[in-house]
Amino acid sequence: MDNVKSIGFIGLGVMGKSMAKNLMKKGFSVNAYTRTKSKAEDLIEEGCTWCESATEAAEKADVIITMLGFPSEVKEIYFGEEGLLNNAREGSILIDMSTSSPTLAKEIAEAADKHQMTALDAPVSGGDIGAREARLTIMVGGNEEAYNKALPVFQAMGTNVVLQGGPGMGQYTKMVNQIAIATNMIGVSEAISYADKAGLNPNLVLKSIGGGAAGSWSLSNLAPRMIAGDYEPGFYIKHFVKDMTIALESAEELGLDTPGLKLAKGMYEELVTRGFEDAGTQALIKLYVDQA
Structure with a gap:
């Protein structure tokens, strides 16, 4: 997976929708899932593929991005029976861009490794303005090789992207x-x-x-x-x-x-x-x- 082409994007809130839109502007194919489909209507009109579940979004993607509100949601979307770790393709890069617990980020990275995947924690700063204008600061923790593969993805959403260290260091x-x-x-x-x-x-x-x-x-x-x-x-x-x-x-x-x-x-x-x-x-x- 040297060239990332397809992205699964889960969570289209205040910032997530703009982030997904900027990925599309840079030519990435985006498969999106959020609990309320109406939030994705304008993205669908612009060419985003709507998925009926997080599992479906993950199955179609090289990289899966989650942008969720609370650690409990992050834990469920990764570790649940229908979660990403049990359903994403081997070799996938899982990127949690939510603000979550450093401890949970480390747990996800360890579990991803056991499933022949790689996980990065990459929370952001910049608010709705930074998300809309693709000027986010992105703080990344995790495997350097996966970070380098995902860098074009990050650069489509932000201008200040820094690998801070291993798993959890982004959080x-x-x-x-x-x-x-x-x-x-x-x-x-x-x-x-x-x-x-x-x-x-x-x-x-x-x-x-x-x-x-x-x-x-x-x-x-x-x-x-x-x-x-x-x-x-x-x-x-x-x-x-x-x-x-x-x-x-x-x-x-x-x-x-x-x-x-x-x-x-x-x-x-x-x-x-x-x-x-x-x-x-x-x-x-x-x-x-x-x-x-």
């Missing part, structure tokens, strides 16, 4: 990413709230601070949404809470205390109790707006 890197974002989102929310309270024009403030030492992806891309009161999801709060939970558990396993991460997780859990689990992570500003 560990994504946890680093989420830990950095968690407390940064608190800082961005507090900064915008402070600017508003001081009588400043927050959009003008962004022009001054966005390119300096305070600059960050969240400040540039999510602060404008905060200011506009736009809480549409580029990344769901419920998924961010899941990620922070994984990161906290992993940090505890490593013997590391992360008080900033704990604080951010608690704040986002408060938003979940208020019914904002399906809002974008920029909705953290609501905790400050509601103080007024």
